[in-house]
Amino acid sequence: MLSLPATLTQNDASACLEQLTAGLRSEAAQVVVDAARLRSFDTSALAVLLALRRECARAGKHFTVQGLPQRLRDLASLYGVESLLPSA
Template sequence: MVLKGSSNFCKSAISNWQQLSQAINPKSSIMPFLLPSTVTHETALHLEKEGLLNLPALATVDCSHLNNFDSSVLTVLISWQTRLRAKHQQLLITNVPEKLRVLAGVYGILTLLGL
């Protein structure tokens, strides 16, 4: 059942979302993929799948909420980067916590992830 006027509401909502997206990242019409606050081995597989289902959003991954994580987050980021590179696209990781930089350095993948 379609409500009368719902089409206009959807068009308006999409337009508002696109305007917000352009304000955040003028070069892209896709919102960044926001990592959750916690990424551990218990949640990594689900997060990886969620990201792969939203592949266009992975062009920019925002780590601003990430504060509780283990090395599993590196596996997820590498997986996403591999998938994007296969499509000749880049992974941009923003708002990287210092702990994540240190962890990537310990594993020797700072440059690989562009950190």
């Protein structure tokens, strides 16, 4: 399982995505991202999750998210991408 940090903003997004992408290689066919620790974030958190989803698709792996904070769910809905972040 991959985990998001407690803080994920524009300043942290590139490093976070690199770390998650590196971790993706060791994951099985089912990749679960745990977002439960996420407390401080901006729309960059969505960008990171969507980029990771694309990496999973390229690798032939199934992508799901668990523990997505309600505020991030609301942002995903606002941008029309909630269906791209399936729950585990």
